[in-house]
Amino acid sequence: MPGSEWLKNRPRLLEAVYAASKSALRLLHPLLKRVAPAGWRERVFVWSEEVSKGYLFNCQMCGQCILHSTGMTCPMNCPKNLRNGPCGGVRQNGHCEVIPEMPCVWVQAWRRDALMGRYGGEVRVLQPPVNRELQNSSAWLNLLDGVDVERPPGWSTIELEEIESG
Amino acid sequence: MVHSDPISTDNEGEQRDSESRLQQVLLGGHFAVTAELNAPDSADPKDVYANAQALGDVCDGINATDGSGANCHMSSVACCALMAKAGYEPVLQVSCRDRNRIAIQGDLLGAAALGVHNVLCLTGDDVSAGDQPQSRRVFDFDALHLLRTAAIMRDRGVFLSGRKLTTPPRFFLGAAANPFVPPQDLRHLRLAKKIEAGAEFIQTQYCYDVPIFEAFMRRVRDMGLHERVHILVGVGPLRSERAAEFMRSRVPGVHIPDAVVERLAKTPRKQKREEGIRICVEIIEQVRQIEGVQGVHIMAYRQEEAVPEIVERAGITRRVAMKEERPATTKSGLKD
Ligand code: SF4
Numbered sequence: 001m002p003g004s005e006w007l008k009n010r011p012r013l014l015e016a017v018y019a020a021s022k023s024a025l026r027l028l029h030p031l032l033k034r035v036a037p038a039g040w041r042e043r044v045f046v047w048s049e050e051v052s053k054g055y056l057f058n059c060q061m062c063g064q065c066i067l068h069s070t071g072m073t074c075p076m077n078c079p080k081n082l083r084n085g086p087c088g089g090v091r092q093n094g095h096c097e098v099i100p101e102m103p104c105v106w107v108q109a110w111r112r113d114a115l116m117g118r119y120g121g122e123v124r125v126l127q128p129p130v131n132r133e134l135q136n137s138s139a140w141l142n143l144l145d146g147v148d149v150e151r152p153p154g155w156s157t158i159e160l161e162e163i164e165s166g
Numbered sequence: 167m168v169h170s171d172p173i174s175t176d177n178e179g180e181q182r183d184s185e186s187r188l189q190q191v192l193l194g195g196h197f198a199v200t201a202e203l204n205a206p207d208s209a210d211p212k213d214v215y216a217n218a219q220a221l222g223d224v225c226d227g228i229n230a231t232d233g234s235g236a237n238c239h240m241s242s243v244a245c246c247a248l249m250a251k252a253g254y255e256p257v258l259q260v261s262c263r264d265r266n267r268i269a270i271q272g273d274l275l276g277a278a279a280l281g282v283h284n285v286l287c288l289t290g291d292d293v294s295a296g297d298q299p300q301s302r303r304v305f306d307f308d309a310l311h312l313l314r315t316a317a318i319m320r321d322r323g324v325f326l327s328g329r330k331l332t333t334p335p336r337f338f339l340g341a342a343a344n345p346f347v348p349p350q351d352l353r354h355l356r357l358a359k360k361i362e363a364g365a366e367f368i369q370t371q372y373c374y375d376v377p378i379f380e381a382f383m384r385r386v387r388d389m390g391l392h393e394r395v396h397i398l399v400g401v402g403p404l405r406s407e408r409a410a411e412f413m414r415s416r417v418p419g420v421h422i423p424d425a426v427v428e429r430l431a432k433t434p435r436k437q438k439r440e441e442g443i444r445i446c447v448e449i450i451e452q453v454r455q456i457e458g459v460q461g462v463h464i465m466a467y468r469q470e471e472a473v474p475e476i477v478e479r480a481g482i483t484r485r486v487a488m489k490e491e492r493p494a495t496t497k498s499g500l501k502d
Contacts, residue, residue: 107349
């Protein structure tokens with residue numbers, strides 16, 4: 001998909017779109033909740049995410065989007081599903097260990113993160129394990145409802161402490 | 167199924183003084199030597215003892231691989247349990263390729279109960295690298311999730327779910343680093359993340375390119391990471407230029423410069439093995455000079471017998487003081 005490749009190499013543009021959609025959705029969400037039933041909301045959002053993010057990022061619908069922390073590159077395209085990549089198997093030409101013809105998405109993520117303004121540097125944040133229950137649900141709705149940032153209780157014991165100790 | 171725990175290991179007090187001899191060696195400021203054990207394709211414990219024997223006298227820790235290269239061998243938990251029982255200091259390699267978070271946490275507890283105190287947390291080679299590429303790849307966790315989860319179990323005494331452990335494991339936690347593959351200029355940042363996730367020691371991928379490693383260590387030192395983690399450099403003898411070619415084309419993540427391959431190619435056939443060992447010794451001598459390097463990790467695939475020689479010739483023989491704790495092993499292995 002040449003169109004999306006062109007866009008993917010412009011992470012600054014993408015992050016601006018991302019930030020704008022996020023604010024717009026935040027504004028619309030209370031209204032949406034009142035007028036549209038939950039099942040309908042989920043269907044419409046899943047469909048529009050599949051279409052838009054599918055085209056742009058080859059989105060795998062993990063339901064807990066971290067695109068802005070990964071240089072606007074979808075980490076779920078990594079065959080090892082890494083959330084804190086890249087692995088040690090990257091080829092000398094920067095391609096994936098598993099799919100030799102594919103550039104390693106994590107090498108791209110780190111490179112593109114360095115080009116980003118607003119969210120640049122976030123690729124250094126330690127990402128928690130994937131919540132597999134959210135697969136195929138709407139990441140946007142999960143974000144608005146705060147579901148995507150829920151952590152396993154054990155994981156939070158350390159994260160909370162880090163926040164407390166500054 | 168109510169059962170009591172007659173030999174509670176947790177009565178030495180609450181503070182987590184390490185039971186890992188490897189950690190004690192590193193904290194003592196010694197130059198540590200670890201090596202990789204070839205997990206046998208066998209159901210006989212003697213095969214583990216036979217492979218461990220060559221390594222035991224010169225190593226502060228012996229890694230048991232977890233289906234390395236995605237090939238099936240005796241499990242790392244079993245190899246480590248056998249080694250621990252025989253008085254060696256095992257390092258349990260855990261890969262995220264074959265097990266989900268439920269299985270991994272169970273194995274960590276089991277390994278600790280069997281006397282394993284060192285864990286190396288890995289993502290793992292992909293299934294496509296091995297002889298059963300038809301397998302399902304799991305990768306429920308990545309290496310950093312695994313590290314953090316092991317640290318949570320140890321320090322918080324809970325599973326990832328928050329459920330309490332009766333007796334938490336005590337682990338010295340390690341991770342891998344590969345400075346030799348892209349993005350080379352950013353690899354130290356992933357190391358930093360691993361330290362944040364809980365890594366206390368690092369064993370690197372094979373180092374055949376010292377300049378790349380030096381550049382990596384410069385960045386590591388600039389961030390002060392070498393003061394927060396013990397770094398052991400991966401090394402290993404190459405048997406021939408063909409072995410080198412095979413490794414760099416077929417084993418994921420191995421980088422061998424052309425100069426090394428050519429040097430082996432130019433060596434007469436009878437002396438290739440010796441030349442491979444000489445290259446390995448030279449690399450150890452070089453990386454040892456680099457500030458922040460605290461040991462080497464020798465991966466001598468199917469050449470365990472070369473490890474004592476390498477250690478001696480590199481002049482890093484350690485006065486391994488733990489030997490007396492170990493019952494004498496004979497050629498035929500230990501009796502169970
Ligand atoms: S090389 Fe990159 S994309 Fe491929 S498995 Fe490793 S981290 Fe994932």
